[in-house]
Amino acid sequence: MKAVRWILGAVLLLLITITATLQLSPNLGSWPLAPQPPTPGEVTITYLGTSTILISDGETQILTDGYFSRVSIPELFTRIEPDQARIESALNKAGIDKLDAIPVLHSHFDHAMDSGIVARMTDAQLLGSTSSAMAARGSDLDEKRITTVQTHHPYQFGEFTLYFVPADHVPLPRPIEKWTGKGEITAPVKPPAYLGAWQEGGCYGLVIKHPSGSLLIQGSAGMQPGELDRYQADYALLASASLGKQSEYYQQVFYDETVGAVGAHTIIPVHWDNFFVELTEDVKPLPWLLDNLDKSFDALANRHNGDFVVLKPFQRLTLTPPESVDLPVDTEASPPAG
Template structure:
């Protein structure tokens, strides 16, 4: 069930030249298309159970991957950008590229995940902070950052990585946010609930996809600083929280928050309600497979 904080209305600083659409798949997985070019962020569809993650080995589930993409009507891809190389971001990415085509963009650790899955070098591009990558009418700029507090699996993946493997073997390899611009508007996808101070100063966007995983477990000062350096800095028309859902549950079930033992979701939603009221910036949760047109007034 979608949870709304403020009215779910979308505005744009520019009239949309094409109806850019954004489809959410839980965690920080997002498909953005203008009907000509398609970009996927992360693309995590397998969502193995908590028991398997804790006690076993994980690997891409091709059935779940193809089922989710088919349900969303995604039949081809131009680019897949991975925020960092933890399993809930990078594990499925090579299989998605093999299934849909396109190019895998990520850190050297992410490229090693691709190599271990059999992707050719010419199908992958290493990204760095501030690079500009043109995908049709879109421009995607990776912006280097830091993982949310409590990073359990830091480090890098130094050689081709072949699943199945322990979830702990998927080291983060460096974290990125993505500034996606199009003639009809701009959005920032910020998957990890942490920030480098002043990193986004001078960047204005229409829509901010804001990572809130574990945000409720942080101090009030951390939460306020996070809002100030990400939301107030980018001045979005609307905030869409991401990486809040229980990613141990398959996508054929309704999105739900992580259990209270793993995250303080009620604290997060109360914080978002308060900040939305103070700032006048609407906050809206997007359902899995829900399609929005973020730049259409």
């Protein structure tokens, strides 16, 4: 009996320690924040936690992923489902009542679980992998509102052109990969379900082109070499979670194959926030136990000669339009006037 009490006491102490550690988060400290309020301009981006980003030119609105339920860590060990109240609250706070498209970057729960519901609520077209399509069907999204994408194919919404580019998920410890699901979703996911039902599926980077600016959005800190070489983007919105835990070699390749490949002048980190608590303007970064914010940010900022700025949730940033280039005129080859 004494040994049993010792074991139970040790387990309890361990649980208390883990719980306490999960309450400890780094802060944004001296990392440069984007200016408030945004400067006037045509295209704005609004960070809404994880890799959920609203892109708008005032006429057309694109929302990546659309995850707002933000399931708590204890709930992850039970069957989980979308939180309708949190979804509605976040959409209202962001001023979203109608969307044109919801591109889903991969189909883990923190990307795809809410996407079908958000598409239903906003009359949006959902685009993603076959796995993301299955997740959407589990949310009873009408089949005509689901597009299974082809990589490198242009999808047009207003003046925005979207390209889905093959990518990979950031490497995770094998038990975590097994728990969260590394494979494909082969049948509609009907919530509530265990988080592993939302398998990773196809993982994409998303290039968005617009006359007033271009973006690369990488929803996980993974990539596939050479896939972005054909694209240019002014801004790179890159997931930073777990990047600091990777090797120097991996960090360098990730930078080269994303920012370096598209020639972005500005990096904006995403997926840095603690997505296990409700989304607020002052939400903290992921706890120390799960990520080291400074190391993950350093992996990008220290390799970049351009700007590195942080957007807080619900904060907007106006894209700077690309400079027009005046091509030289060969006057000798021009026909004489008159």
